[in-house]
Amino acid sequence: MEFNIKSLGNMAHWFHLLISVGIFTSFLQFTLNYSFKNCNESVDSKKAIFKCIKRQAQTVSAIVDDIPPSATNITISYCILSDIPSGSFSHLPELKILRLDCNRIRKINEDAFIHLMHLQTLNLSTNAISYLSHSSFRGLHNLTNLLLDDNQLKSLPLDLFSSLTSLKILDLRRNQLFNFSAVVHSITHLSALTKLKLSFNSLNSLHHSASLPQSLATLYLDNNNLNTLGCSREFLSSVKVLDFSYNKFLSSRAFWGMNLNGLRYLRLHSTNVSIIKLLKCNFTKVPPQCIDFSGLGANKPHFLSSLCKQLSHYPKIHIRNMTLQSNGIRTLNKTMLSNCPKISGILDLSYNELKNIKCLEFLKDQKQVRSLKFEHNHITKLLSCKTATNLSLPNLKELSYRYNRILYISAFAFIHAPKITTLLLNINIIAYMDKKALSGLRDLVTLRLDNNLLSDLYAESFEDLHSLKTLNLRNNRIAVIFNNTFHSLGNLTILDLGGNKIAQLMPQAFNGLDSLANLYLDRNRLEAIDDQQLGRLHRTLQVLDLCGNSICYYTKQPYSPFVNLTKLIDLKLDGQLPYGISILPSAFFRGLTSLTRLYLSNNHISYFNADIFDDLKSLTFLTLDNSGAGVTQLKPGIFKNLQKLVTLSIENMGVESFSEEVFGNLTALKVLHLNRNALQTMDIQLLENLTNLQYLDLRNSPLSCSCLNSDLQNWTKNNQKVQLVYLYDLSCQDLNGSNFYNFETDVCYLDLGVYLFASTYFATIVLILVPLLHVKLYWKFKYGYYVFRSWFGEQWRRLREEEEKSMYDAFISYNSADEKWVMEKLLPNLEGNGSSFKLCLHHRDFEPGRYIVDNIVSAVYNSRKTVCVISQSFLRSEWCSLEIQMASYRLFHEMQDVLLLVFLESIHERQLSTYHRMRKVMLKKTYLQWPQPDCTDPINAQELFWKQLKRAISSSSRCQEEQSEVDLQMGQPTEGNMEERGHFGSQPNLMP
CATH class of the missing domain: 3.40.50.10140 (Toll/interleukin-1 receptor homology (TIR) domain)
Incomplete structure (x- = not known):
């Protein structure tokens, strides 16, 4: 007896311990159901990935207590958490990624992340953390990424990161740190640290009492108040990437005597450093080819010429990429880069004040450049370069004019760069492009002309583009696609015409597009789909986007515009204007035997034929969100052939019933969105028959909190297969202040109403039958009674x-x-x-x-x-x-x-x-x-x-x-x- 009492005492002790750390509670609740109070599990994550976003729970335990111990990735963002108590995640030992960004966290208690032995990434950015205890991160021996940016930290405990022996990336941007020495002291022992981000703090010096880890290769110190470095000569010798930009008081003198010979990238944008002086004295031994020359000209005239002249003193150097952004460069003459070392990679002249580039004549001595960028300048036109026969740039492959003010492009504007493969002309105001503007670009693969003012396209414009694979003409003002416009683009695979004003496609508009796989015609003004035009693309077309057009039908007569598109796998018909596709003709999707994804949302379809989806036997994804006209009656058998469907979204469709006749054949279904419908009850047997169902969304549906749903409530509590999204947020529409998961069901097991109805029903039947039987069978009953009585008294034998x-x-x-x-x-x-x-x-x-x-x-x-x-x-x-x-x-x-x-x-x-x-x-x-x-x-x-x-x-x-x-x-x-x-x-x- 003594042994038993002692054992019971030990059990009570362990029981109390389990409750204190939350393990028993969370495990018990998880074994009962597959719904979570404040989180959603990602589909097919096998109880590993959870997202808890925009929840109103005020404590961490309220959010994570019911998450199973198998979780490896949790995101808790945009909540109202104020602190992280000790041991908040102790019951999640397998956790590898934990995101706590964009909350209101002010305090992290000691041992808040204890027992998270496998945690690799911890994101605490965009909170209000002003203080960290020396044991806040104790036990995180495998942590590699720690993000503390966008907080209110002013100082760091010396041994704050003492246990983070595997830490590689530490982000402390946008805090209020001012003591660089304390920061260095806290990280000096982190032998695995490779990247440290200290941008947007209040550092004014690099004075230190400890050395940086030898493993540190990237150090961001931009946007601080540095006016001197104040560090030892070898302090930054192991750093490979160093950013001092936007320290406006930092001068060249600060680098005196520093050993920066190991640098691979140095950025000094918007500082007071004179790059000419820095290179001339060379007291830092900085390799010139590793310097980012952006923001160092300070609008000084002839800056580029002076820079190149200074670089010419390094005859043996080879510059791969030269970045010259934000230097106020206004013009480029033929000799400006003559003295510069040969540039073989990228020449970036973005964010300057260039207006005219004169057929790239300034590159006459830099013909090895492979990529040239003029983004964010003031270029207004691209003139013809046909007369510039003495200039040819055979090595130039990429050319970007994005974010300029180009209004028109003349003929042969790119004749001097015949080998370019990527031409970016998007986000300009191009209203006119000469038919011969792109002549000679036989090797062009990618052409972006989106977000301009083009209204007409001509076949001659693309005549030489035989190698083109991607053509983006989105967001222009094109109204008509004429015959044979793309006839020479036999290798084109992606054609984007979305966001235009296309109302007409001529009969042979897509002639010649023998390789086209993706066609985007969304947000145009098409009123019908021409089966003959699309039929020409039947061999290759895989993606067709027709969203936001004006497609509408007025009859249910059979019509099949996609009958020949047997290779199509993705079809978008969302949001037809002004009121959506109100009627889908019979056999509308006939021929789409390979289609896997279909988008029909925002269409207000008033009638669905029972056979409308019969041909879509390969479909895996279907969305009909907001496509119902009032209360939608889905016909029995409408999904009968969709036996491969994995995801079905029918939000806000007015669906009133969840019947086997409609949903019974969806045996492969994993995700079902029924949010904002008119469902008051659900068939539990049908839910159990959908054997692959994993994710069910019933939010904002008027589920009845009555005995009709007692079985559904019981199912939500005990099923371990289907995740019911935010079950604990489902409220009772007919019982104010009550929740669906715990409304009273005790009376349902003795439903007096049913018994009273049954008794009155049978009493009424008896009262009706008795007079009839009395009239018709009175004597038979009476005779039978007497015969029975005689039989019972053994009268028959006598x-x-x-x-x-x-x-x-x-x-x-x-x-x-x-x-x-x-x-x-x-x-x-x-x-x-x-x-x-x-x-x-x-x-x-x-x-x-x-x-x-x-x-x-x-x-x-x-x-x-x-x-x-x-x-x-x-x-x-x-x-x-x-x-x-x-x-x-x-x-x-x-x-x-x-x-x-x-x-x-x-x-x-x-x-x-x-x-x-x-x-x-x-x-x-x-x-x-x-x-x-x-x-x-x-x-x-x-x-x-x-x-x-x-x-x-x-x-x-x-x-x-x-x-x-x-x-x-x-x-x-x-x-x-x-x-x-x-x-x-x-x-x-x-x-x-």
Whole structure:
């Protein structure tokens, strides 16, 4: 017993420990469901990647406690977190990437990231952190990237990074650091550190008390307040990339005596450093080919000439890339670069004040340049260079004029650079381009003319561009594509015509585009899709973008503009103007057998044919967001052939039901967006049948918090397969202040409403049936009741035994109104006049004190025959009816020939229509009728009547089949031979 108590104590201790670090809580909740309070798991991440963005939770634990321990990548951004408590992520030991940027974090407690042994990237940028404890990052031995930029740090503890032995990149930009020595002291032991970013701080000197790690190769010190370096000569000797730009007080004197011989890149943009003086004295031993010369001219005239002259003192150097941005250069003459060392790579003259480049004449001594950039200048026109026959730049491959003011391009503007492969003319104001402007560019591969003012395209413009693969004409003012405009572009694979005013495509507009794979026609003014035009691209076209046009149809008649595009894999038809594609013609997507992605959002389609997607058997992605017109009724079977569909987005479609007829065939579906629909409940069985479903979005749907959804609530709590997005944010539309995941369902297991409805329903049915049964089957029920009662009292056995003895030859059933005839006629003829029949009469032979029903049953079963004397009075008697019922039971159910019918008077057939049992007897058996007074020979008729009656009573009780044989031998009619039967008239029917 002592051992058990001690064990229980240890268990309680560990249980308390697990709760304190959050492991037990998060694990328990995760095992119950696959939804997260404040996060979403990325599809197919296998419980590894989570995003928690724009959540209102105020603590870290509220966000991450239900994330499983297998998580490796978590993003928590744009939340309202203020601090990171100790051990906040202890239950996530596999975490490798943690983003906590763009929050309101002010404080990081000690051991906040304890136990994150595998963490490699920690992003804490764009917060309000002003202080860090010496143990804030304790335990992060595998951390390689630490981002602390955009905070309010003024100082760093000396041993802040002591445990970050694997750290490679440290970003401290945009803080308030002013003590560079303290920064160096905190990182000096980081033997793996390669990049340190200290931009946009308040450093005014590089004074230090410790040395930089030998591994540090990149150091950003731009945008500080440096006016001197104040460091030792060898302090920066191991640095390869050094940025001092935008330290406006930093002068050349600061570099005196520094050893910068190991640099591979030095940027001094917008400093007070004189690059000419720096190169002239060469007291830093900086390799000139590694200097970025941007922002060093300070609008000084002849800066470029002076620079080149100074560089000429280094005859053995080779400059690969020369960057001359932001130097205020206004003109480029032929000799400006003559003294510069040979430039074999990139010459960047962007962000200057150039207006005219004169056919690149300034490169006459720099013909090895491979890439030339004139971006962000003031160039207004590109003149013809046909006359500049003495200048040729065979090595020039890339030429960029982006972000200028070019209005027009003359003929042969690029004839001097026939080998260029990339020409960037985008983001200008080009309104006119000569038909021969691009002549000679036979090697051109990429041409960008987007974001200009071009209105016309001519076939001659692209005549020489046989190697062109990418042509971008987006965002111009083109209205018509004429015939054969692109006929020479046989190798073109990407044609971008989006954002123009194209309303017409001539019949042969796409002639010659034999290799075209991607065609972008979005945001134009097309009103229809020409199947013949697109049909010419059937061999190669894979991507077709028609978003934002004016395509509209007014009939459901079959129309298939894509019938020949069997290679198309991506089709965009989003947002047709002004009101979207309201009607999709039947068979609209016929032929798209290879299509994998279809975009139909923002179209307000009023009707979807059930077979509209039948041909899209390869489709994996479909979006119909905002394409419903009010409440959308998706036809049963509309997705029946989409068995490869992985992602289906039907947000804001007005969908009211989630039925198997619509969604049942989507067996490969993984992602289902049903946000902002009219769903009030969902079929749980269908959700379980979608075996591959992983991600379900039901936000902003009016789910009913009633017993109709009790099973759905239970499913959300227990399913471990489907992630229900932000389950804990789903509110009850019909219960203010309640949430879907925990609305009360106890009463649902005893739904009184259902029971009350069922009981009242059946009570109503009974009240309707009882009168009907009383009218139609009253005597059957009553007879059955008495038979059962007799059976229960073992009456049947006794009656069977007595039947063998047959106390009476016949039981006479009659009404008291006919008693005179019975006593004066029947009784004397059957028991008198030498007859030996013994009759049972109720007034004479019934046992006194016994139930009348028991007497009737006994009389029927103790008599060989039952003779019913039928008259109007008999038909109205309740007891007579019971007697004939008993006798007919023996006739039909026990197969005993015991019943004889004697009619005292003529009764019309209509009067017998309600006596079903009697009618059945009359159809099965012959009957006797007492001769009426008006017959021709009443005396002889009565004698014959008594003779036939006596013979019938004398006959034995045999089965109906035997009696039928006797009837046939005697010439009597049988069942089904009604025409030979006697009629109810005055004529006597004396058949035995």
